Amino acid sequence: MEAVAIRSTASSEPPLMGGGSQPALQSQPAGGRTHRWLRLHRAEFRATLIGLVSLAVFVALWQYLTANRITLYVRFLNIPTPVDVLGRAVIALHNPVFGDHVLISCRRILLGFLLAGGIAVPFGLLMGRYRILREIAFPICEVLRPIPAIAWVPMAIMLWPTNEGSIVFITFLGSFFPILINTLQGMASVDPVLVRAARCLGAREAAVFREVYLPASLPQIFTGLTVGMGVAWVSLIAAEMISGQFGIGYFTWEAYSLVQYSDIALGMITIGLLGLASSFAIRIVGRLVMPWVAPR
Amino acid sequence: MAEKSRGLIEVRDFCLRYETMEGAVEAVSNVSLTVQPGEFVSIIGPSGCGKSTLLNALAGFLKPSSGRVTVDGETISGPSADRGMIFQQYSLFPWMTVRENVEFGLKMRGIRRGERERQARTLLGLAGLTPFEDYYPDRLSGGMKQRVGIVRALATGPRILLLDEPFGALDAQTRLIMQQILTNMWQRLKISVLFVTHDLDEAIFLSDRVYVMTARPGSIKAEIVVPLQRPRQPAMTLSSEFLGLRRGLMSLIREESIRAMGGEVSAEAMKGLAIDLEGQDLAALL
Numbered sequence: 001m002e003a004v005a006i007r008s009t010a011s012s013e014p015p016l017m018g019g020g021s022q023p024a025l026q027s028q029p030a031g032g033r034t035h036r037w038l039r040l041h042r043a044e045f046r047a048t049l050i051g052l053v054s055l056a057v058f059v060a061l062w063q064y065l066t067a068n069r070i071t072l073y074v075r076f077l078n079i080p081t082p083v084d085v086l087g088r089a090v091i092a093l094h095n096p097v098f099g100d101h102v103l104i105s106c107r108r109i110l111l112g113f114l115l116a117g118g119i120a121v122p123f124g125l126l127m128g129r130y131r132i133l134r135e136i137a138f139p140i141c142e143v144l145r146p147i148p149a150i151a152w153v154p155m156a157i158m159l160w161p162t163n164e165g166s167i168v169f170i171t172f173l174g175s176f177f178p179i180l181i182n183t184l185q186g187m188a189s190v191d192p193v194l195v196r197a198a199r200c201l202g203a204r205e206a207a208v209f210r211e212v213y214l215p216a217s218l219p220q221i222f223t224g225l226t227v228g229m230g231v232a233w234v235s236l237i238a239a240e241m242i243s244g245q246f247g248i249g250y251f252t253w254e255a256y257s258l259v260q261y262s263d264i265a266l267g268m269i270t271i272g273l274l275g276l277a278s279s280f281a282i283r284i285v286g287r288l289v290m291p292w293v294a295p296r
Numbered sequence: 297m298a299e300k301s302r303g304l305i306e307v308r309d310f311c312l313r314y315e316t317m318e319g320a321v322e323a324v325s326n327v328s329l330t331v332q333p334g335e336f337v338s339i340i341g342p343s344g345c346g347k348s349t350l351l352n353a354l355a356g357f358l359k360p361s362s363g364r365v366t367v368d369g370e371t372i373s374g375p376s377a378d379r380g381m382i383f384q385q386y387s388l389f390p391w392m393t394v395r396e397n398v399e400f401g402l403k404m405r406g407i408r409r410g411e412r413e414r415q416a417r418t419l420l421g422l423a424g425l426t427p428f429e430d431y432y433p434d435r436l437s438g439g440m441k442q443r444v445g446i447v448r449a450l451a452t453g454p455r456i457l458l459l460d461e462p463f464g465a466l467d468a469q470t471r472l473i474m475q476q477i478l479t480n481m482w483q484r485l486k487i488s489v490l491f492v493t494h495d496l497d498e499a500i501f502l503s504d505r506v507y508v509m510t511a512r513p514g515s516i517k518a519e520i521v522v523p524l525q526r527p528r529q530p531a532m533t534l535s536s537e538f539l540g541l542r543r544g545l546m547s548l549i550r551e552e553s554i555r556a557m558g559g560e561v562s563a564e565a566m567k568g569l570a571i572d573l574e575g576q577d578l579a580a581l582l
Contacts, residue, residue, distance in 0.1 A: 196383070197389075200376075200449070201377055201380075211389070218391075
């Protein structure tokens with residue numbers, strides 16, 4: 001045997017400085033908690049601050065261009081100023097008709113979107129699991145999918161006895177395919193090892209579906225829901241502008257016809273805020289349903 | 297308590313063929329092996345020799361083209377919680393906490409929530425994993441995930457445990473610790489274990505017996521009894537007995553690994569790039 005000399009570096013060397021090797025982290029100044037909190041959240045502060053400044057600059061630029069009626073090939077002559085829009089907003093908020101427009105749009109979105117989710121998610125899960133179903137349904141989906149929901153407007157009017165029905169149908173169609181495609185993708189990307197692990201632990205078909213395929217697909221399903229919600233709004237507004245009698249899309253289009261230019265901007269901003277709120281709501285639900293996914 | 301009479305694994309003339317455009321290809325050819333109840337047996341062999349295939353047949357994921365695979369005399373017809381399996385890839389369910397993962401097999405068996413929580417807590421306590429019971433797997437290290445995986449597989453009280461290179465993705469130090477944990481668990485439970493690896497030291501350190509498989513089509517080339525006493529200690533890996541075994545296994549497996557790499561590897565090729573460049577740049581030559 002060969003002799004191997006191993007010397008422990010830790011014990012054989014004298015301390016570099018006589019007892020003065022306290023961890024640096026513990027020697028924080030008093031009241032350092034607030035400081036530390038600020039330091040740890042610096043990135044968020046920065047983002048919020050820059051975001052606010054950039055919004056303010058945007059509104060200021062808008063005010064400048066419209067108040068001075070600038071014309072740089074693009075004409076800001078008839079564009080309402082932010083101040084005008086704010087004035088109209090105050091009036092509108094006191095007028096129940098405006099609230100009705102918003103509520104009707106929200107109801108259509110909710111109906112169309114919930115129907116789409118309620119059908120596309122289970123359908124996608126089944127299609128992802130059973131090849132025969134996929135083979136039957138996929139070609140039809142691929143043909144229908146590229147048709148924009150707006151192109152369905154004439155057909156929808158013929159199909160549905162009420163105007164309301166056809167608008168909800170358009171909204172439904174807009175969100176259906178993004179949800180379906182994403183659910184399918186979620187099913188396709190389920191780690192087969194997890195399925196095998198579940199089966200080795202005694203899970204039968206139904207349990208594998210419920211305990212593995214469904215939760216494993218959830219993140220992708222929620223991506224589909226987010227995209228679907230966006231497309232639902234696009235489709236709804238277009239449908240309302242073409243064939244509506246109520247709704248925020250109709251309100252915006254009507255404002256143009258009635259030469260109420262401030263109301264156009266008000267309608268647009270309202271649509272933006274509603275879209276923002278609905279995608280935020282989906283994110284919140286997603287976080288509640290998928291506590292294991294780290295928030296981004 | 298563990299029953300000593302349970303967990304006899306018998307594989308007889310196991311063959312696995314599959315169809316390709318060029319005709320039938322034999323992946324595993326005439327493998328016969330036995331694992332006695334309570335025995336720890338390893339299979340080593342070059343990559344692609346079909347050791348994982350054999351394990352998958354035992355788990356019930358595929359049927360032999362010919363031959364028989366039985367546990368306690370029963371032919372395997374599909375996956376079951378009677379046969380626990382640990383995969384090389386971490387296979388904890390990311391949407392379940394550590395405790396929920398351990399509970400999974402009990403849940404599938406229809407045990408009520410309160411009871412399975414109690415059992416899972418007990419097991420996690422024994423494995424020293426209590427502080428992590430509410431963690432999602434995402435927050436665990438690789439070694440920790442495999443520990444939970446083992447506890448999860450053992451929770452339903454399987455007759456045999458099948459491990460498919462379970463520590464392959466871990467770093468060398470963690471792997472040694474995991475081997476020690478596994479042998480300790482096995483000694484306490486006296487469950488039959490079939491362990492697939494390509495790590496010679498691991499196979500010797502853990503096993504009562506080691507089967508060496510040939511390159512594809514895989515068959516059993518040799519069977520080696522490991523006479524090292526139990527409990528095994530890490531220091532044993534330096535004993536002359538251990539090193540002797542290692543040398544023997546090494547020469548057996550080396551031949552097969554070379555075969556698995558596509559046949560003859562000449563002495564020249566083993567030296568590296570056996571081209572005399574005569575001072576020229578390789579790029580200029582090509």
